[in-house]
Amino acid sequence: MLDGYISDLEKGDVFRPTEFEVTSLMATQYAHGVEQTHEFFHSANNSLSRQVRPITAVHADKMKLLDANCLKEQRITGGRGPDWRIHFEHDAESIEPVFVGDTIRVSGRIADRYWKRGREYLLYEIEVHHADGRLLIRYRDRTLLRYRKNEETE
Amino acid sequence: MTSTRSAADLTVGDVLSGPARLMSRERMRWYCDALETTALGTGEFVIAEPTIHSDDDFAIANGLPGIIADGMISTNWISGMLLEQFGVGYVGGGELQTKFIRPIYEDEVIETRGEVRVVEGGERPVYVIDVWCETADGQKCTVGQARIPVPAG
Numbered sequence: 001m002l003d004g005y006i007s008d009l010e011k012g013d014v015f016r017p018t019e020f021e022v023t024s025l026m027a028t029q030y031a032h033g034v035e036q037t038h039e040f041f042h043s044a045n046n047s048l049s050r051q052v053r054p055i056t057a058v059h060a061d062k063m064k065l066l067d068a069n070c071l072k073e074q075r076i077t078g079g080r081g082p083d084w085r086i087h088f089e090h091d092a093e094s095i096e097p098v099f100v101g102d103t104i105r106v107s108g109r110i111a112d113r114y115w116k117r118g119r120e121y122l123l124y125e126i127e128v129h130h131a132d133g134r135l136l137i138r139y140r141d142r143t144l145l146r147y148r149k150n151e152e153t154e
Numbered sequence: 155m156t157s158t159r160s161a162a163d164l165t166v167g168d169v170l171s172g173p174a175r176l177m178s179r180e181r182m183r184w185y186c187d188a189l190e191t192t193a194l195g196t197g198e199f200v201i202a203e204p205t206i207h208s209d210d211d212f213a214i215a216n217g218l219p220g221i222i223a224d225g226m227i228s229t230n231w232i233s234g235m236l237l238e239q240f241g242v243g244y245v246g247g248g249e250l251q252t253k254f255i256r257p258i259y260e261d262e263v264i265e266t267r268g269e270v271r272v273v274e275g276g277e278r279p280v281y282v283i284d285v286w287c288e289t290a291d292g293q294k295c296t297v298g299q300a301r302i303p304v305p306a307g
Contacts (some may be wrong), residue, residue, distance in 0.1 A: 034230035118177020
């Protein structure tokens, strides 16, 4: 179910897309936060002659998408849900680089929600398209809804 | 540090490596703030609210023994190793899949590794590379696989 907490999301939920322009700060600050010093991420003074956003910053796209679709838990602005999730799997395929100045559209859905070994998981499938329609990133993300095990489902 | 071979000349069994890094409290904090600054996207720098990655009490309340690193930090260290080795071939055509099989705790020393598992042929040859991060005593924390197009020689 959209518009509640992240823990309310269900298999089959389709997110309302979010669209925004990629700024230099988004690229540099993400790269800086993980000590990625390659010039790709910090200026256009590189072999592509354009500043690139790290592929892994798609993690922030997921967060943006969740903020737009889980209105009771908008974490970017300090919102909190009943449980803290644990990221379990990241799978990002870069089709083309995302450049600073690009307007991108992030869309996605809950591909699955299931229990395994006493823990509940969400599987996200997210795509990042350029505003002109080109697919830039295909992303799958698996997250534990909460760290504590539910002993009853063991 | 990566392989001493060029990106076009790697073969099965070649090993990639990144620097050993200590997972400090500050590094955990940097990711929290960078993630939220990137996601907010307004130009403001964000100091993230307490999380399991930055606040011991919050982590303990969520069933953890203390703060743990966001899995995206080790993923990014792997990503950086691939970028150093493959450059444009990685940012414009690579895939990186990682799983977080063991939490990384404060002050653990983490090393980043890769090993070329397969070189797939065909019209667009691809390296399939096992990637992982491990503690100084060899416990794997983050494991996965990368697929990177083989650059034209």
